[in-house]
Amino acid sequence: xxxxxxxxxxxxxxxxxxxxxLACALWPLSLLFRALxxxxxRLYLSGxxxxxxxxxxxxxVGNIFIGGTGKTPLTIWLVQALQQAGFxxxxxxxxHGGAAGAARAVTxxxxxxxxxxxxxxxxxxxxAPVMVGRDRAAAGRALLAAQPLVDVIVTDxxxxxxxxxxxxxxxxxxxxxxxxxxxxxxxPLREPRSRRRDVTVINTPQMNERLSASVAAPVSAAxxxxxxxxxxxxxxxxxxxxxxxxxxxxxxxxxPGLRLAAAAGIGNPARFFGMLKTAGLSISELPLPDHHDFLxxxxxxxxxDLILMTEKDAVKCAQIDELKDDPRLWVxxxxxxxxxxxxxxxxxxxxxxxxx
Numbered sequence: 001x002x003x004x005x006x007x008x009x010x011x012x013x014x015x016x017x018x019x020x021x022l023a024c025a026l027w028p029l030s031l032l033f034r035a036l037x038x039x040x041x042r043l044y045l046s047g048x049x050x051x052x053x054x055x056x057x058x059x060x061v062g063n064i065f066i067g068g069t070g071k072t073p074l075t076i077w078l079v080q081a082l083q084q085a086g087f088x089x090x091x092x093x094x095x096h097g098g099a100a101g102a103a104r105a106v107t108x109x110x111x112x113x114x115x116x117x118x119x120x121x122x123x124x125x126x127x128a129p130v131m132v133g134r135d136r137a138a139a140g141r142a143l144l145a146a147q148p149l150v151d152v153i154v155t156d157x158x159x160x161x162x163x164x165x166x167x168x169x170x171x172x173x174x175x176x177x178x179x180x181x182x183x184x185x186x187x188p189l190r191e192p193r194s195r196r197r198d199v200t201v202i203n204t205p206q207m208n209e210r211l212s213a214s215v216a217a218p219v220s221a222a223x224x225x226x227x228x229x230x231x232x233x234x235x236x237x238x239x240x241x242x243x244x245x246x247x248x249x250x251x252x253x254x255x256p257g258l259r260l261a262a263a264a265g266i267g268n269p270a271r272f273f274g275m276l277k278t279a280g281l282s283i284s285e286l287p288l289p290d291h292h293d294f295l296x297x298x299x300x301x302x303x304x305d306l307i308l309m310t311e312k313d314a315v316k317c318a319q320i321d322e323l324k325d326d327p328r329l330w331v332x333x334x335x336x337x338x339x340x341x342x343x344x345x346x347x348x349x350x351x352x353x354x355x356x
Contacts, residue, residue, distance in 0.1 A: 011191065012185070013067075013188070015023075016179045016180055016182075016186075016187050016188040017176060017179050017180060017182075017188075018180055019180045019182070023182060023186045023187060023188070024187075026185045026186035027182060027186040028187055029186065030182050030183040030184060030185060030186035030187060033183050033184050033185070034192065035162075035185045037183075037190075037191060040162070041162060042241070043309050044162035044163070045162075047164070048120060049162070050163065051162055051163055051164070051165050052137035052140075052164055052165065054137070054140045054141065054144065054153060054164070054165075054167040054345045055352045056144065056146070056150065056151050056153055056261065057150055057151075057152045057153070057167045057168070057353040058140070058152075058153045058155060058164065058165065058166040058167050058168075059078070059152065059153070059154045059166070059167065059168040059169075059170065059346065059350070060154075060155045060158055060159055060166045060168070060169050060174065061074055061152075061154060061155065061156060061157070061170045061299075062155075062157050062158060062159025062160070062169070062170070062171060062172070063077045063157075063159065063171060063173065063190075063191075064159065064171060064189050064190045064191045064193070064195060065173055065174070065176065065178065065179065065188050065189060066184065066188050066189070066190060066191075067188070067267040067290070068266050068267015068268040068271075069172045069174040069203055069267070069268070070172060070174060070203035070231065070233060070271070070336070071118075071156060071157055071172055072118045072121060072122065072156060072312065073158045073203075073231075073233055073334060073335070073336040074170070074172055074201060074203070074231060074338075075091065075122060075127055075154055075338055076121075076122055076125045076336065077231075077335075077336035077338060078154055078170075078346065079091060079122070079126045079128050079154055080126055081340075081342075081343035081346070082152060082154070082343075082347070082350075083126070083128070083348075084239050084343075085343065085347050087151055087152050087347075087350070088147075088149045088150050088151050088152075089128050089150065089151075089152045089153070089154050090128060090129045090130070090131070090143045090147055090150035090152075090153050090154070091117065091119070091120070091123075091126075091128055091129070091130045091131070091153070091154050091155070091156055091274060092121050092130070092133070092136050092139040092143060092154075092155050092156070092158075093118065093119045093122070093130065093131075093132050093136075093139075093148050093155065093156040093158075094116070094131070094132065094133070094134055094136065094155055094157065094161075095115050095116035095119050095132030095133065095134075095157065096116050096118065096157075096291060097246055098229055102133060102138075103131050103132070103133035103135070103138050103139040103142035103143075104132050104133060104270060105120045105130070105131055105142075105143075105146060106122075106123045106129065106130035106131065106132055106352070107119055108120075108123055108124045109159075109341060110123070111319060112315050112316045112319065113293075115132050116132060116197050117128075117291060117292075117312050117315050117316055118156060118312060118326065119132050119156065120315045121191055121311055121312055121315050122156060124315065125311075127149040129143060129146070129150060129304055130143075131143040131191070133148070134253065135163070136155055136158050136161050136164045137163055137164040138161070140153050140155075140164065143296060148158070148233045152350055155265065159171065159191075160189075160191065161177060162241050166197070167197070167349070167350070167353045168198045168346060168349045168350065168353075169196070169197045169198050170197070170198065170199045170200075170201060171195070171199070171200055171201070171215075172199040172201045172202075172203060173200070173201070173202045173215045173228075174202065174203040174204055174268065174271070175202075175203070175204040175205075175206065175211065175313075176188075177202075177211050177338070178193050178214050178215050179213035181193060181214075192219065193215065194217060195217065196217065197217060198227040198349060199229065199342065199346070200215060200217065200227075200229070201228060201229045201230075201231050201243070201338070201342070202215060202228045202229070202230055202231065203231045203232070203233065203271075203336075204231075204232070205231065207230040207279070208227075212227065212228050212343060215228060215291055216228065222343075228305065229338055229339055229341075229342045230338070230339070231336050231337065231338045232336070232337045232338075233271070233334040233335070233336060233337075233355045234275075234334060234335050235250065235275055235276075235279070235332045235334045235335075236249065236250060237249050237250060237332075237333075238253065238306075238330040238331060238332050239309060239332075239333065240327065240329070240330050240331075241309075241314055241317060241318060241323075241324065241326070241329040241330065241331055242324065242325055242326070242327055242329070244267055244331065246333060248279075250276070250279040250281060250332070251279065251280065253306065253308075254279075254280045254281055254282075258303045258305050258306065259284075259287055259303065259305045259306075260282065260283045260284070260304060260305070260306050260307075260308065261283060261284040261285075261302055261304035261306070261307045261308070262276055262281075262283040262284070262285055262286065262308045262309070263286040263287075263288060263298065263299070263307055263308070263313065264286070264287060264288060264305070264309065264310050264313065265288035265289060265290060265291065265292030265294070265310075265312070266290055266310055266313075267290045269285070269287035269288065270287070272310055272332075272334075273285050273287075273336070275332075276332070277310060281308075283308065284302075284304060286298065286302065286307075288313075292313070292316075293316060294313070294316050294317055294320055294323060295320070295329065297322065299323070299328070299329070304328060305328065306328055306330055307326075307328045307329050307330060308330050308331075308332050309328065309330070309331055309332070310331075310334070311331055311332075311333050311334070312331065314329075314331040317329060
């Protein structure tokens with residue numbers, strides 16, 4: 001019987017957290033992956049491959065751990081922090097899941113099929129101008145041409161997109177740390193843990209010394225990053241998809257006889273389910289692939305009175321006729337909580353950029 005892609009992914013994910021037999025067997029391939037990545041980066045640094053610099057500071061929010069670590073909530077938090085500091089930030093993204101090739105502007109009413117779910121959510125939550133495109137440098141130039149007041153660009157993901165030069169790099173991990181510490185395919189890392197960065201953030205409700213040490217960049221990495229910042233994601237209420245003005249505190253959903261389900265088409269669904277359980281809710285879990293399009297009607301046979309979902313999933317469901325009027329669907333907005341010192345640090349670095 002053939003192995004399904006989801007089963008293979010689950011097997012790899014489990015083995016990426018330890019150095020077991022499968023990871024060890026794949027380790028020689030990870031050395032090749034590391035060598036190819038190092039050569040590619042040197043070609044950009046030496047100018048063999050073209051790399052563009054934009055006329056405003058560029059801040060990259062990315063990860064080296066494959067899969068979801070919470071980049072979009074961190075990007076939203078950063079954009080809002082920059083707005084509060086008096087900047088006019090814009091956001092660029094590849095637009096994963098969308099059809100964008102050439103640069104395309106994102107509005108609050110854009111279709112996620114055209115621009116991607118995450119850029120649409122960022123535009124809706126922040127009100128900042130957002131541009132998507134496979135070529136992030138071209139997307140940045142298009143954004144600046146369309147929005148001349150933009151004075152700093154935040155790129156959602158794109159840490160390995162060296163065709164665009166950057167001034168500040170933020171690397172985000174979650175509670176899994178660096179996994180087994182090896183690169184693909186023996187481990188979960190796209191680049192070595194020693195990769196330089198300006199800031200390290202860990203998305204976890206439980207910060208400890210061991211986790212912090214597991215993701216820290218060695219001194220030899222020529223990195224200005226200090227101790228990692230902790231990020232937590234908090235959700236306090238649910239909003240009915242059919243009318244987002246109707247809200248209920250999560251605590252009010254903990255009622256006898258009320259059947260609750262939770263769906264999540266994000267990189268790490270367990271994190272969303274865990275947040276709901278921490279709020280005291282008993283839920284049936286429906287994990288879905290990242291960037292799931294919901295066209296397969298996953299809720300049709302679900303026996304639940306209320307179905308809780310992420311905002312990232314809601315931007316797609318709100319544009320599907322069969323789902324947008326389903327009274328069972330409720331959205332749980334989450335907000336990133338981070339020490340304000342991180343915003344001060346980023347602002348300081350931006351103001352010190354020669355491009356500013």
